[in-house]
Amino acid sequence: xxxxxxxxxxxxxxxxxxxxxxxxxxxxxxxxxxxxxxxxxxxxxxxxxxxxxxxxxxxxxxxxxxxxxxxxxxxxxxxxxxxxxxxxxxxxxxxxxxxxxxxxxxxxxxxxxxxxxxxxxxxxxxxxxxxxxxxxxxxxxxxxxxxxxxxxxxxxxxxxxxxxxxxxxxxxxxxxxxxxxxxxxxxxxxxxxxxxxxxxxxxxxxxxxxxxxxxxxxxxxxxxxxxxxxxxxxxxxxxxxxxxxxxxxxxxxxxxxxxxxxxxxxxxxxxxxxxxxxxxxxxxxxxxxxxxxxxxxxxxxxxxxxxxxxxxxxxxxxxxxxxxxxxxxxxxxxxxxxxxxxxxxxxxxxxxxxxxxxxxxxxxxxxxxxxxxxxxxxxxxxxxxxxxxxxxxxx
Numbered sequence: 001x002x003x004x005x006x007x008x009x010x011x012x013x014x015x016x017x018x019x020x021x022x023x024x025x026x027x028x029x030x031x032x033x034x035x036x037x038x039x040x041x042x043x044x045x046x047x048x049x050x051x052x053x054x055x056x057x058x059x060x061x062x063x064x065x066x067x068x069x070x071x072x073x074x075x076x077x078x079x080x081x082x083x084x085x086x087x088x089x090x091x092x093x094x095x096x097x098x099x100x101x102x103x104x105x106x107x108x109x110x111x112x113x114x115x116x117x118x119x120x121x122x123x124x125x126x127x128x129x130x131x132x133x134x135x136x137x138x139x140x141x142x143x144x145x146x147x148x149x150x151x152x153x154x155x156x157x158x159x160x161x162x163x164x165x166x167x168x169x170x171x172x173x174x175x176x177x178x179x180x181x182x183x184x185x186x187x188x189x190x191x192x193x194x195x196x197x198x199x200x201x202x203x204x205x206x207x208x209x210x211x212x213x214x215x216x217x218x219x220x221x222x223x224x225x226x227x228x229x230x231x232x233x234x235x236x237x238x239x240x241x242x243x244x245x246x247x248x249x250x251x252x253x254x255x256x257x258x259x260x261x262x263x264x265x266x267x268x269x270x271x272x273x274x275x276x277x278x279x280x281x282x283x284x285x286x287x288x289x290x291x292x293x294x295x296x297x298x299x300x301x302x303x304x305x306x307x308x309x310x311x312x313x314x315x316x317x318x319x320x321x322x323x324x325x326x327x328x329x330x331x332x333x334x335x336x337x338x339x340x341x342x343x344x345x346x347x348x349x350x351x352x353x354x355x356x357x358x359x360x361x362x363x364x365x366x367x368x369x370x371x372x373x374x375x376x377x378x379x380x381x382x383x384x385x386x387x388x389x390x391x392x393x394x395x
Contacts, residue, residue: 037361044282065365069372076376091151104137153202186354233352257288265295321386
């Protein structure tokens with residue numbers, strides 16, 4: 001022995017979920033919300049007679065998509081999130097994903113492919129009419145944009161302090177939001193907010209981000225003023241009991257659903273507003289339906305799950321072994337949490353109705369499966385630490 005201190009080699013990265021409390025907690029929380037969603041969607045449509053074959057029922061389809069989402073949660077985290085940042089000049093995998101999402105978004109406007117619900121072309125449908133499956137491209141655009149910005153802005157050669165970098169990110173974000181805004185204003189707003197969160201986490205100067213506010217407010221004002229029904233919804237939020245404003249009806253029924261739940265709730269399956277009074281009770285207003293049947297105690301349970309989710313998303317981001325993982329986990333976690341907050345705010349008439357679904361709970365196959373994919377990607381950040389970033393062995 002020469003008396004020198006021997007240093008053990010770096011510990012091999014632990015891959016998977018063994019001893020990964022954060023990853024396990026994220027998956028279990030998402031599965032718990034998925035389960036609550038299946039129960040609530042079945043309850044919401046149980047009293048509504050739906051025409052057509054059994055496989056066309058909302059609850060049957062939601063249950064099938066929930067199974068697919070659970071499988072995505074259980075398996076997709078095994079894919080290393082770093083594959084989206086591969087490439088020398090640009091993160092080509094994430095860029096290709098974003099281009100595919102935008103291409104699908106353009107197909108919405110193609111006659112014969114675009115599918116309208118309530119006068120809005122937000123879906124494309126595949127397959128024969130009786131077996132067709134709808135796909136909502138805006139959901140994919142939202143997630144693909146986060147993946148691309150996180151993969152690009154954290155590359156070693158990208159200087160996020162340069163205004164040119166910021167401007168390019170704004171152009172990409174504006175293009176995605178502009179494609180969606182005419183048909184889905186709420187998702188367009190969410191896209192802008194989440195893109196801003198990605199830039200902030202990546203280190204873009206705050207004064208650059210604040211410069212977005214005036215043009216964003218001006219654009220929002222234009223789309224609201226030029227569209228009478230959006231202005232009517234804002235008026236309904238300010239005065240939900242106005243009997244002359246037809247747009248106030250949803251707000252009224254949502255408030256009544258929440259208030260009628262009280263402390264204990266009416267009991268699972270015993271909700272009254274779902275009997276044709278509350279529109280979109282299994283999608284845009286599922287939180288109100290949940291509160292009516294589960295009461296204040298149930299609402300606290302759901303909010304507790306969201307708080308638990310937020311804490312572990314923060315842990316996943318703060319313990320990531322590289323800046324790419326930190327930004328990706330933080331932004332995807334913030335996206336899911338922010339969407340949940342917007343959904344609850346709409347249901348409580350703190351915001352005008354915007355068609356924002358509750359993550360993991362609302363009926364809708366596209367959002368359900370893609371949200372599961374986003375959650376699995378956060379888990380991937382915790383399951384694939386970078387070599388050399390682990391704790392060294394004791395000397």
